[in-house]
Amino acid sequence: MRLQVVKAEAFGARAASQAIETLQRNPHAVLGLPTGHTPIPLYRTLLAKAAAGAVDLSQMRVAMLDDYLGAQHGNEVSFYHWLQEHFLRAAGIGDDRTLAIPTRAETIAADCEAYERRLREWGGCELLFLGLGRNGHIGFNEPGSGKDTRTRAVRLSESSRAANADYWTENAAIPEQGVTMGIGTILEARQIVLLVSGADKREILRRVLEGEPSAEAPASWLQQAPQALALADEAAAGRPAE
Ligand code: PGA
Numbered sequence: 713m714r715l716q717v718v719k720a721e722a723f724g725a726r727a728a729s730q731a732i733e734t735l736q737r738n739p740h741a742v743l744g745l746p747t748g749h750t751p752i753p754l755y756r757t758l759l760a761k762a763a764a765g766a767v768d769l770s771q772m773r774v775a776m777l778d779d780y781l782g783a784q785h786g787n788e789v790s791f792y793h794w795l796q797e798h799f800l801r802a803a804g805i806g807d808d809r810t811l812a813i814p815t816r817a818e819t820i821a822a823d824c825e826a827y828e829r830r831l832r833e834w835g836g837c838e839l840l841f842l843g844l845g846r847n848g849h850i851g852f853n854e855p856g857s858g859k860d861t862r863t864r865a866v867r868l869s870e871s872s873r874a875a876n877a878d879y880w881t882e883n884a885a886i887p888e889q890g891v892t893m894g895i896g897t898i899l900e901a902r903q904i905v906l907l908v909s910g911a912d913k914r915e916i917l918r919r920v921l922e923g924e925p926s927a928e929a930p931a932s933w934l935q936q937a938p939q940a941l942a943l944a945d946e947a948a949a950g951r952p953a954e
Pocket of ligand 1: 846850
């Protein structure tokens with residue numbers, strides 16, 4: 713994995729340029745998309761570029777990265793709902809072009825297999841964006857996630873539940889389990905961009921880039937992915953932009 717450091721104000725534009733290049737090469741490309749605070753500048757920039765005619769989002773397809781087990785798509789506490797609100801609806805990307813992470817508890821194992829099958833039928837992720845959790849997670853691959861894991865239901869750490877709580881209105885009930893694209897599934901993406909911003913990610917980013925790859929900090933598996941780029945702002949990288 714390479715590291716590129718950019719100024720905070722250039723973070724969204726740099727991430728968006730990666731998506732735009734991919735879509736210019738292949739307008740039907742499947743982009744893997746995360747939720748969270750970190751990708752918001754990416755989504756804002758992409759929507760602005762689309763409105764200005766600089767990129768065509770009318771054929772791109774989206775594979776979601778994770779969600780809560782049991783989440784209802786219409787409910788507020790759902791990553792599907794979050795992605796609708798922050799990007800998909802404004803981009804005009806309907807359900808026919810969105811591969812949602814399954815959330816139905818009763819059929820989750822079979823539905824995760826169907827998700828993987830559909831992703832393969834779509835040709836896999838051409839470009840996958842990831843956020844980085846303070847505990848080293850990517851998607852909801854919490855510490856302990858091995859590099860061969862596939863899409864599955866997982867128990868969430870208290871730190872992840874707390875960190876994600878402010879995506880929703882106060883007192884929202886945060887589920888105890890999530891569903892996530894696996895590390896093995898993530899590593900099959902043809903390009904991966906790990907988005908990292910803010911000083912509170914500096915310590916974990918250093919560990920992810922420099923520590924021995926291990927399940928303790930699942931993002932460290934990306935060290936073994938030559939197609940991966942860590943895109944960090946100066947605060948997260950702890951050094952000036954190139
Ligand atoms: P954040 O979340 O972008 O809200 O910091 C990242 C993550 O937990 O994956």
